[in-house]
Amino acid sequence: MSDKILIAGNWAIGEAAIRAGCRFYAGYPITPQNELTEYMAENMRRAQGGTFIQAESEIAAVNMVLGASSAGARAMTSSSSPGISLKQEGISALAADELPAVIVNMMRGGPGLGNILPSQGDYFQATRGGGHGDYRTLVLAPASVQELADLTMDAFDLADKYRNPVMILGDGMTGQMMEPVEFGKPRPRRYNEKYILKGAGDGKSKFVRALILDALRMEEHNWKLVRKYRVIEQNEVRFETYKTGNARLIIIAYGIAARIAKGAINRLRDSGMKVGLIRPITLWPFPAQIIRDTAERIDRFLVFEMSTGQMIDDVKLALEGRGHVSFYGRPGGVVPTPAELAKAIIQEYRRVLA
Amino acid sequence: MQIKTVFAGFGGQGVLMMGYSFAQAAMFEGFHVTYLPSYGVEVRGGTANCTVAVSNEEIASPVASQPDYLVVMNNPSLLTFQTRIAPGGAFFLNSSIITGRPKRSDVDIWEVPTAEIAAELGNPRVQNVVMMGAYVKMTRMVSPESYLKSLKSILGSKKKAAMEINRKAFEAGFNHIE
Numbered sequence: 001m002s003d004k005i006l007i008a009g010n011w012a013i014g015e016a017a018i019r020a021g022c023r024f025y026a027g028y029p030i031t032p033q034n035e036l037t038e039y040m041a042e043n044m045r046r047a048q049g050g051t052f053i054q055a056e057s058e059i060a061a062v063n064m065v066l067g068a069s070s071a072g073a074r075a076m077t078s079s080s081s082p083g084i085s086l087k088q089e090g091i092s093a094l095a096a097d098e099l100p101a102v103i104v105n106m107m108r109g110g111p112g113l114g115n116i117l118p119s120q121g122d123y124f125q126a127t128r129g130g131g132h133g134d135y136r137t138l139v140l141a142p143a144s145v146q147e148l149a150d151l152t153m154d155a156f157d158l159a160d161k162y163r164n165p166v167m168i169l170g171d172g173m174t175g176q177m178m179e180p181v182e183f184g185k186p187r188p189r190r191y192n193e194k195y196i197l198k199g200a201g202d203g204k205s206k207f208v209r210a211l212i213l214d215a216l217r218m219e220e221h222n223w224k225l226v227r228k229y230r231v232i233e234q235n236e237v238r239f240e241t242y243k244t245g246n247a248r249l250i251i252i253a254y255g256i257a258a259r260i261a262k263g264a265i266n267r268l269r270d271s272g273m274k275v276g277l278i279r280p281i282t283l284w285p286f287p288a289q290i291i292r293d294t295a296e297r298i299d300r301f302l303v304f305e306m307s308t309g310q311m312i313d314d315v316k317l318a319l320e321g322r323g324h325v326s327f328y329g330r331p332g333g334v335v336p337t338p339a340e341l342a343k344a345i346i347q348e349y350r351r352v353l354a
Numbered sequence: 355m356q357i358k359t360v361f362a363g364f365g366g367q368g369v370l371m372m373g374y375s376f377a378q379a380a381m382f383e384g385f386h387v388t389y390l391p392s393y394g395v396e397v398r399g400g401t402a403n404c405t406v407a408v409s410n411e412e413i414a415s416p417v418a419s420q421p422d423y424l425v426v427m428n429n430p431s432l433l434t435f436q437t438r439i440a441p442g443g444a445f446f447l448n449s450s451i452i453t454g455r456p457k458r459s460d461v462d463i464w465e466v467p468t469a470e471i472a473a474e475l476g477n478p479r480v481q482n483v484v485m486m487g488a489y490v491k492m493t494r495m496v497s498p499e500s501y502l503k504s505l506k507s508i509l510g511s512k513k514k515a516a517m518e519i520n521r522k523a524f525e526a527g528f529n530h531i532e
Contacts, residue, residue: 004381006374006377006378006387031393032393116393172393173390176390176391177389177416178374178377178389178390179387179388179389180381180386180387259413259414260414260415261414262412262414263415264414266414335415335417337415337417337419338415339419
């Protein structure tokens with residue numbers, strides 16, 4: 001028997017983070033991610049040199065992460081949609097300062113306080129930077145508890161590699177549900193000591209600073225960040241394709257929605273309909289190339305999101321006018337069943353391919 | 355195959371533990387499994403439920419719009435879920451306190467007087483495990499051995515006495531139903 005354990009998504013993130021060497025966590029409670037804060041409160045103490053802080057606010061938590069990261073700790077904060085809005089100033093600062101950090105957003109229904117049910121309405125916020133200024137965050141979108149665990153470990157490595165905040169964009173359901181998980185082996189941390197503030201001693205003083213009042217120097221910093229983002233776009237795109245080989249209609253969905261889509265596709269395949277799936281795993285960088293390449297063979301796409309339609313913009317940008325894109329969405333905390341989605345797909349399939 | 359079960363009852367009746375113990379046993383047997391607790395704006399003393407999906411393939415959705423099995427421990431749960439159960443499915447009813455009966459003729463109904471059986475064993479707290487004995491026997495998804503192994507891992511090694519009474523409760527539920 002393997003070493004699988006049955007564990008909830010939020011706990012799996014916490015366990016994976018600790019195993020990956022996260023030694024600083026600050027957070028503030030919000031449903032549906034409270035189990036992660038709870039897990040860190042309970043378990044950070046067994047991590048050697050681990051610190052858990054329940055901060056006085058979301059803003060305080062993200063700024064504590066900024067401080068811990070500049071002092072050399074692998075650091076993480078987590079929240080759910082309204083709390084992530086509050087953290088944006090800090091995320092912008094992390095990006096400007098080029099500090100590694102992992103930020104978890106277990107999305108809930110919005111806008112505003114919304115509700116506490118699973119949703120995907122924060123796609124724009126996550127992939128467009130979210131805070132002010134020209135910057136990007138890597139965004140990872142897990143579709144299972146196993147993937148939550150794996151991507152959490154990867155998130156710390158990616159954050160270090162590019163000295164950039166990495167967001168894990170899950171939802172209330174992946175956070176709450178339990179599935180069997182086998183935790184991977186963490187890789188040793190590779191992070192250059194020279195970036196860590198730990199006292200200059202007799203050497204030259206070091207700064208982590210994003211207040212750059214000179215326009216030309218600020219501009220150069222922007223271009224420097226962009227060069228880094230281009231490298232990330234080259235190297236870090238991840239996606240999964242499912243039954244796309246002979247498909248005539250391609251569903252594009254991420255996270256929990258992609259799982260529901262797989263269920264729908266399996267039903268439709270049983271009745272002879274040729275439907276496949278492209279599942280972006282990185283939302284930024286977005287897997288535009290595979291979508292473009294697929295459009296050489298197949299010109300019908302249906303984007304499914306638990307929102308009113310956000311990722312569909314990236315799909316259209318990827319297609320650059322090729323193919324036809326339709327949309328099915330359930331915002332506000334509604335989780336459609338595979339059967340419901342299958343009906344929507346059948347309609348589109350019959351309309352365009354009959 | 356893909357089988358979904360909803361376990362429902364009052365908070366405190368151990369319905370989440372029923373679902374978790376079963377889900378873990380299914381994991382031990384190598385199945386794909388998801389366990390989804392209800393969460394929302396719940397209140398103390400209110401109802402609790404969880405959904406367990408077991409499959410030999412990847413599970414698309416952990417939600418059961420049409421559960422195959424429904425394990426109900428109290429009246430409100432029966433009223434909430436009886437219309438949703440799949441045709442050909444089965445109810446496992448806590449007949450000690452559930453007064454109504456499902457208004458469905460296309461499903462099986464297994465009645466288990468969990469309170470009386472637990473009282474005979476001298477411990478009212480094991481009613482949920484009594485029910486699991488009946489459930490494991492009739493659904494045949496996991497072996498009694500896997501279920502007991504799961505139960506043991508939940509109770510922990512320090513509580514030998516707790517495991518003993520729970521094992522008896524499981525056997526009593528298992529033997530009650532034919």
